[in-house]
Amino acid sequence: MEVIIKELSPNLLDDYLLFFDQMVFTENPHWSKCYCYSFHFMGADEEWTKSKNRSAVIEMIKENKLKGYLAYYKNTPIGWCNVNDRANYEALKKIYDIDEVEQQKTSSVVCFLIRPEFRNKGVANKILQRLIIDYSNKDYSFIEAYPAKAENSCEKNYKGPLSIYENNGFRIISDHKNYHIVRLQLN
Numbered sequence: 442m443e444v445i446i447k448e449l450s451p452n453l454l455d456d457y458l459l460f461f462d463q464m465v466f467t468e469n470p471h472w473s474k475c476y477c478y479s480f481h482f483m484g485a486d487e488e489w490t491k492s493k494n495r496s497a498v499i500e501m502i503k504e505n506k507l508k509g510y511l512a513y514y515k516n517t518p519i520g521w522c523n524v525n526d527r528a529n530y531e532a533l534k535k536i537y538d539i540d541e542v543e544q545q546k547t548s549s550v551v552c553f554l555i556r557p558e559f560r561n562k563g564v565a566n567k568i569l570q571r572l573i574i575d576y577s578n579k580d581y582s583f584i585e586a587y588p589a590k591a592e593n594s595c596e597k598n599y600k601g602p603l604s605i606y607e608n609n610g611f612r613i614i615s616d617h618k619n620y621h622i623v624r625l626q627l628n
Contacts, residue, residue: 444520444564445513446571454502456511458495460518460554477509477523480530480551510568512555519559522568523552524576527585537587538617545582547624553601565601569609577627584625586611590618 447453461476474491476498482489501507506529512520527549533539550572553565576584588603603613603621611623 442514442562444567446568447511447513448575449502449507449509449511451503451505453511454499456513456518457502457521458499460511460521460556461495477507477521477552477554480523480532480536481507483531509552510572512559512564512568514559520555520564520568521553522550522565522572524548524550524572524584526581537620537622538615539622546580547583547585548576548579548581550584550586550601552599554599566605566608569601569605573609573625573627581627583627584611586623587620588623589620 449457461473474489474494476491476494478494478498478501481497481501482494498507507523508525508529509521509523511518512522525548527533527539527547530549530551533549533551550569553568555564573584586601586606588600588606589597590603600620603623606623606625609625611625613621614624615622
């Protein structure tokens with residue numbers, strides 16, 4: 442299966458919206474209002490709506506503030522990974538016990554979403570390998586991720602399974618009740 446990985450840019454906005462509007466949440470519709478905005482959101486619960494989140498990500502994509510990668514099969518988006526400078530995820534420190542990394546630039550992987558019929562076919566791994574290469578060339582010292590412990594469902598494993606990170610050279614740097622923090626040191 443030939444999968445093409447593209448870094449998110451404003452010219453891929455329609456593909457991003459197609460992926461989130463129609464393709465990815467068929468089995469978990471209660472997640473459909475997220476649009477991968479949750480780690481950027483700092484508002485009140487009543488402000489967390491599908492239309493507001495969709496509008497917010499549209500603006501973020503147009504301004505190159507929402508970062509990540511779309512995976513394509515036959516010109517159709519089949520996967521997504523949200524990765525950005527750790528400092529750009531305002532909600533991250535509210536969710537995870539994160540240590541500062543001695544003034545070194547760190548990126549964070551916070552979400553993988555793969556269309557159900559393309560799961561367990563290596564799509565997330567291909568995205569991760571591409572972002573490792575790209576972030577190695579973007580003046581970053583580390584890539585960090587926060588996989589859940591003992592989660593076997595795709596819904597609860599949206600941060601990626603621990604194995605995908607370990608297979609790509611990430612090390613566990615801290616162990617918490619419900620999650621690990623893993624990190625890959627870049628060149």
